[in-house]
Amino acid sequence: MQLMHQFLLKQVAISDEDWLLFSSRFEQKIYPAKTFYLKAGETENYLTFVDQGLLRFYIEDKEGNDTTIGFSFEGWFMTVFSSFYTRKPSLYYGETLAETTLWRIHYDDLQEMYSRLKIVERIGRLATEQLLLLKSERELSFLLKSAEERYLDLFHKAPHLLQQVPQKYLASYIGITPQALSRIRKRIS
Known part of the structure; x- marks a missing residue:
């Protein structure tokens, strides 16, 4: 405790x-x-x-x-x-x-x-x-930001999630498919 x-x-x-x-x-x-x-x-x-x-x-x-x-x-x-x-x-x-x-x-x-x-x-x-x-x-964020911006926000606010959470759950959380998340990750890396 x-x-x-x-x-x-x-x-x-x-x-x-x-x-x-x-x-x-x-x-x-x-x-x-x-x-x-x-x-x-x-x-x-x-x-x-x-x-x-x-x-x-x-x-x-x-x-x-x-x-x-x-x-x-x-x-x-x-x-x-x-x-x-x-x-x-x-x-x-x-x-x-x-x-x-x-x-x-x-x-x-x-x-x-x-x-x-x-x-x-x-x-x-x-x-x-x-x-x-x-x-x-x-x-x-869903109303004002793109999927890429939502991913970057997640990356900056909770980077540990990116290592611990399967990609399909992260994609679902930011409102996109796992394939779209994969494309975003490739584009920004």
């Missing part, structure tokens, strides 16, 4: 006492590679910190084709917010791409921590704001 503690200290001034209480509500969960963290139709019950590993989130159409919506990697909080906060079944799948170690807190425990610790409420607000900004930025 040291990585999560360091991450939070960069965001907020959490006291040792508050950290001990908050962190006591987390449980560790380890998933092998290529394992579902969450399936469409299941309700997201956890706010999770990725201690080690990598996950991909995607949706599947009626024909079984999937579109990558996002990635979660080491040193970040994650949840399927639309399911977590509404308590309704998820439309997303979450799958590990590598062996993944998570620290997770159940929805009910988080709600209790929100009411007991003001700093946890602040952590939740900051996490939600960061996610909203990422989602807004991604939405604008």
Whole structure:
């Protein structure tokens, strides 16, 4: 949990006492590679910190084709917010791409921590704001940028993904085919 503690200290001034209480509500969960963290139709019950590993989130159409919506990697909080906060079944799948170690807190425990610790409420607000900004930025990139520009943005913001994530998932994430991504990579190299 040291990585999560360091991450939070960069965001907020959490006291040792508050950290001990908050962190006591987390449980560790380890998933092998290529394992579902969450399936469409299941309700997201956890706010999770990725201690080690990598996950991909995607949706599947009626024909079984999937579109990558996002990635979660080491040193970040994650949840399927639309399911977590509404308590309704998820439309997303979450799958590990590598062996993944998570620290997770159940929805009910988080709600209790929100009411007991003001700093946890602040952590939740900051996490939600960061996610909203990422989602807004991604939405604008689809409206205003070319596929090549979206790839270059990904290259500059998350270069580790380019080494860890299969090309077909990266292509899906930026809204193009793997063949088009291959052409872009050749053109800019």
